[in-house]
Amino acid sequence: MPIKEINLFHQHGRQFVPDLRTASLPAIFRGRPLLDASILPEEAVRVKQLCPTGAFGTGDAPGTVGDTGCYIDLGACVFCRECEFALPDKIRFTNDHRLATNIRAELIVRQGEDRRITLDESRIRKEIRILFRNALKLRQVSAAGDNATEMELNAAGNVNFDMGRYGIEFVASPRHADGIVITGPVSANMAAALQICYDATPEPRIIILAGTNAISGGIFAGSPALHREFTEIYPADLYVPGNPPHPLTFINGILDLLGKP
Numbered sequence: 001m002p003i004k005e006i007n008l009f010h011q012h013g014r015q016f017v018p019d020l021r022t023a024s025l026p027a028i029f030r031g032r033p034l035l036d037a038s039i040l041p042e043e044a045v046r047v048k049q050l051c052p053t054g055a056f057g058t059g060d061a062p063g064t065v066g067d068t069g070c071y072i073d074l075g076a077c078v079f080c081r082e083c084e085f086a087l088p089d090k091i092r093f094t095n096d097h098r099l100a101t102n103i104r105a106e107l108i109v110r111q112g113e114d115r116r117i118t119l120d121e122s123r124i125r126k127e128i129r130i131l132f133r134n135a136l137k138l139r140q141v142s143a144a145g146d147n148a149t150e151m152e153l154n155a156a157g158n159v160n161f162d163m164g165r166y167g168i169e170f171v172a173s174p175r176h177a178d179g180i181v182i183t184g185p186v187s188a189n190m191a192a193a194l195q196i197c198y199d200a201t202p203e204p205r206i207i208i209l210a211g212t213n214a215i216s217g218g219i220f221a222g223s224p225a226l227h228r229e230f231t232e233i234y235p236a237d238l239y240v241p242g243n244p245p246h247p248l249t250f251i252n253g254i255l256d257l258l259g260k261p
Ligand code: SF4
Pocket: 050, 051, 052, 053, 054, 055, 056, 072, 073, 076, 077, 078, 079, 080, 081, 082, 083, 084
């Protein structure tokens, strides 16, 4: 082989992530946040006013009762870092990319907490692990997505991340799929198409909400242009936060759901 090509290979290094389960991201990545226990109530109120999506809150979060202090709801957070800029000594986004879970309330990161976000094993439907553990075909539905999450999902299948090594692939037709991955805030215009796609997917089918927009509507939450009844009627098997989610967040979330080591 010519010397020039050999040198090029050396410069490029490895083109794939050898182990997706242990791969870490650089410190610049915005992953699971930490809210210091010393955040004062008046500081929390100030930050709350800055947050563009209502992800930063005080007291009870969606799905929780009797809580005090402040929190960030990763299902609504767009990772803009405005809260971190406002209180740089007390709010910090770590590079922990393992953010996916099957419990909506698990996406609430409370003040003073420093714990990994995980799945509740008891809530995973048995048939998911029996049928899809070694091969999972997914149909992606962009329900008014902005192509950000869609691009990251594409990247999950490229040579770097190569989720196909686990038998996880996107397919063109819902009739060939084991589940759907929804991106985007679900506009009224896409509501019927989403339902048709879901109905066309054979049972048992799984639902994955990928990205902040799909989980909560993101910055579009409350817009009359949205029609999110689908996400209220059908419980999600997996929530994958991020705006957009990183391929490692998506892939590791699915592997956790499937019970892969
Ligand atoms: S990073 Fe998240 S919680 Fe903080 S201000 Fe932005 S949207 Fe709100």
